[in-house]
Amino acid sequence: MAHEEKITKITPDAASAIVRWAGLRETMPPERLAEIFDGVQQVIERLYSVDVEGFEADFLQPDARAR
């Protein structure tokens, strides 16, 4: 089943928190980080709209079955 989910827009404060939580230094303004993370969320939302029922991720050999 396709999954639809609207994700809350990331605020500059939240973007700063994500960066710190990941163990990184803040190397750019929080507003810019928030824009970047917002773009990321849009990509993720589109991916969750794809029906992947019956399809599994294969982490060991991504193309082994096709060889």
Next chain:
Amino acid sequence: MLAEDLTGLTIERAARLIRRRKVSAVELTRATLERIAALDRLKAFITVTPELALAQARRADRDLARGDHRGPLHGIPVSLKDLYWTKGIRTTGGSKILSDFIPKEDATATARLAKGGAVLVGKANLHEFAIGATTENPFYGTCHNPWKFDHIPGGSSGGSAAAVAAGLGLASLGSCTGGSIRIPAAFCGVVGLKPTYGVVPRTGIVPNSSSLDHGGPMTRTAADAAMVLEAIAGPDGRDPSAATARLPSAASAHRRSLKGLRVGVPTNYYFDVIDPEVEALVRDAIAGLRKLGARVVPIAVPEVEHSLDACVVVAWSECANVHRRWLIERPQDYGADTLEYLSGALAYRATDYVQAQRVRARIRQSLREVFQRVDVIASPTGVLTASRIGQTEFKLGRRSVPVLSVMARITCIANLTGEPAVSVPCGFTRAGLPVGLQIHGPHMSDMTVLGVAHAYEQASGWTAMTPSLDLN
């Protein structure tokens, strides 16, 4: 022969001349090194290796005099994207972070080129860590397109493409995560092959994204790409993802007729967002394939429109994992765009990565079904031509399209599926910029896609075109 004639040879022709001792490896290497120096303004190289190159060339000539001929690359000047480890020669990855990294051993592909008698003239410029497609490198200089100096060569293997187009070596090895061989090949009017995943071992190639990374050849012609591929392909016992199946010989890529070949032409996605001039040239090229005997079959490729999103999430997640330590310890040593890409990857959760891999599996299934009906898919390599240096948006009719968001729109599909795809020149826009035709085939059909490209280039003559460059 004049020096300029020497550097304009194909590998096929140069190999014949060397074998018959009409031209020496030293002559060819000297001519190439002089041309590299004269065209330094292109910034195609990060490191030039004249002493090594001349030593290898002298050895190639000595070996030949003794009757020891090592194959079609014997005495042929080549370059490597500066992502391939070279023993004793710095390998920067186009980065400040690896600016003083001197590997203790060669990458498998580097060693195989040397074993085949190739002469290494230098390490080619690239987008920092292969994370980007413009080759505007903040540490080693912006690489320029030999056809139009104020335009990008594409990337990330931009230095490799510019070098081959400008006659600075007869071949280069590039690497490709979402289109980094075919995009610059198309933008610079050369041939670029992304082989089947695992055919070229990744051992000793600075990693970007383990499940999407491929090494492959960039050359003037498809026949030359087949010869280089043959020299570097095959498992090395060290790369766990290396393909175990063997490719047919490079000679099998020498086809003239496409009689009976089923060429799929997509009816969805591939031509939806495209510069009209690029579309016209690609459709002309497809008509050319039909004239060569191919049967053109309209095909739909379900779910392929999600390819770029899936590729982005998989690529940036795997790449950020590789870079995590440096991101924590040395963020100030990254270029601005690279740091933005990698910072964005922090927002992907493990569940998102899994979802992207499942979408990838869905797209692989689509392509497998398509290849039940056709032998290859013909499409544009890119939907745009090379943009101006610094340009961030492109006009398509009344729309403004961010350059980077569409550059890998088509090329990334074959990275997700692991299937081979080649870009072959198919003409020029009115502005004089090259356009590429992509031929994409099923797993292990590398020599087939090169054979189709060879037949097309023999009939069309586009690969014989070279940029006019002032050497003074």
